[in-house]
Amino acid sequence: NAGVMQNPRHLVRRRGQEARLRCSPMKGHSHVYWYRQLPEEGLKFMVYLQKENIIDESGMPKERFSAEFPKEGPSILRIQQVVRGDSAAYFCASSPVQGATNEKLFFGSGTQLSVL
């Protein structure tokens, strides 16, 4: 009964490098959400995906950021040409069904991205 698995837990990148963050949802969950958390700030929604589909990317910057959730394998949040302002904790959450009134999100432990 593994929960939402994120890796790596910590990721250090230099400015201009690429960052890849991985998320494996809970077993049986087909909906994945990515959130970003800055110190003293709340969780900010970035993107919502189902298998092979991006449902809502309204919270994701148009440039340098992309996300995918392939038919097989984990969801990936990719940040190209990272800048210092990208330093934050990135959390993935999953849910089994979208639209159910009792839908709640199960969160992973996050990836702390540090850009030098």
Added chain:
Amino acid sequence: EDQVTQSPEALRLQEGESSSLNCSYTVSGLRGLFWYRQDPGKGPEFLFTLYSAGEEKEKERLKATLTKKESFLHITAPKPEDSATYLCAVRGPGNTPLVFGKGTRLSVIA
């Protein structure tokens, strides 16, 4: 735009000193109000979901209540292990994602 405001930002209590955390929200067509607990270095952990005004939920020393404009998380006789950041979130209609407040950082001193 859906908005969630939590107060206070930080709260320091003595062990056994009961108190309440507030979550004020603005959302058109509330589909659910959620409370989460977050420990340092970890992801949020689900506590409660409330759906309609007047609803209450309890779990150990925690009790959540909901009105049409706000929710309260009451903590009765807290213990040091209740120290954490408590997050409130709302879900609006359709496919809208959860919108979170900034949280209340609770410290319970023995």
